[in-house]
Amino acid sequence: MQDAISVINAGSSSLKFSVFSEQAGTLRRVLAGSIKGLGVSPRFLVSDESGRTMETKDWPNDASLSHEDATRFLFEDIPTRLRDYRIQAVGHRVVHGGEHYVAPVRVDSDVLGKLEALIPLAPLHQPHNLAPIRMILSSAPDLPQVACFDTAFHHTQARVEQAFALPPSITAHGVRRYGFHGLSYQYIASVMAQRDKALAGRVVVLHLGNGASMCAIRGGSSVATTMSFTALDGLPMGTRCGALDPGVLLYLMEELKMDVGQVRNLLYHQSGLLGVSGISSDMRTLEASDAEGAKEAINLFTYSINRQLGALVATLGGLDAIVFTAGIGENSILVRDRVCRGAAWLGLELDEAANRDGASCISTAASKVQAWVIPTDEEVVIADHTRRNIADARLGSDT
Ligand code: ADP
Secondary structure, three states: OEEEEEEEEEOOOOEEEEEEEEEOOEEEEEEEEEEEOOOOOOEEEEEEOOOOEEEEEEOOOOOOOOHHHHHHHHHHHHHHHOOOEEEEEEEEEEOOOOOOOOOOEEOOHHHHHHHHOOHHHOOOOHHHHHHHHHHHHHHOOOOOEEEEEOOHHHHHOOHHHHOOOOOHHHHOOOOOOOOOOHHHHHHHHHHHHHHOHHHHOEEEEEEEOOOEEEEEEEOOEEEEEOOOOOOOOOOOOOOOOOOOOHHHHHHHHHOOOOOHHHHHHHHHHOOHHHHHHOOOOOHHHHHOOOOHHHHHHHHHHHHHHHHHHHHHHHHHOOOOEEEEEHHHHHHOHHHHHHHHHHOHHHOEOEOHHHHHHOOOEOEOOOOOEEEEEOOOOHHHHHHHHHHHHHHHHHHHHHO
16 A cells, blocks of 8 residues: 545635655656536546546536535545555645745644634635535544645745735734745746756746736745735736726726625626636637737736736846746747747847747747746645645654
8 A cells, every 4th residue: 555645726616636646755646637617517537647537527517516525526536546545645725824824734623713714815715725624624534634825935025025005903904915826836936946047046937827926036935926915916817807906996886886796706707818808718719819809808918917027027136037837828829929028128038939839948048038938736736745744743743
């Protein structure tokens, strides 16, 4: 029997999972999959370590399958596929650790209560992240569970970077900039220094997926990031608005008579690429479209990235490299092309052929600032945190 670590990344309508085994100190993914379409028409897909699909299962039009049900299904299914492995712990992606949790934590019912208290800070993500934890805690209370936070990577930021210009009576409630996508940034930070020495210096990482943000990293630590109190701030995203004058909210409520629910729905679900284009939140669909709205949405997206890049370079006092990651960053030749051209003033010279061919380094040899494409892997970071956490706990109980 080999020990293995299971990782769960639960989003609003999906539950992604991976199982890692440790061999010679290295984590190896032995199983991966997802249940997508929760709340609509769920579909389970599982693939083996070579990425080959082993099985799919559908629950057609079954909106009643909850996150808890999906977790239960996985916990019955996974052991039947991994008879030579024993799951020794489960690591979870949890979007918000608040001010208190700046490192991964073993979850018991007390910690779960504290994480539930943070739901108002991330109402659309945190409840889904916590649902599998709660389910496993009640059905297998002795199985160690470790929560890994998207906010934690940013705790190295200076106080001034974390602050809003609000009075203490408000900031005392924890109203400050936190930042997200930290597990992705941590993964990129952990691999980039091995690639090139420029990547050990002043780097801006662009995590461009359905959710999108950018992070200024110096010597592997977060200096500044575009998301802040919630995952709404910064760049326009698939359906989220990104940075907005707070006065717009007052206008929506006072003049357009929108209530809180309508405003929330607008900002989270009806804005960004979808809102501007009126066509889709999906970059592939927009790139394939000739419609004016699609062009406008892509323009606003890449313009905002270049605008934020200027601000992040200021926080670093210069720039050695940028790194593209996540669905759009890893795959969109067009977006990378636009962003790199918009960064020519910084000394970045794009290697067009390298960008087109999907190379890892996409800047020319003469470029003063390098540009890289590095696929992210949040799950392996969670697995690594989880194995360290349980190893530390064992060490603690042995001494
Ligand atoms: P999530 O934040 O949900 O994890 P992903 O990182 O999977 O999102 O990114 C999804 C985005 O990546 C979508 O907008 C999708 O269109 C875009 N994307 C994926 N492949 C390509 C491609 N080949 N060209 C352009 N965009 C792509």
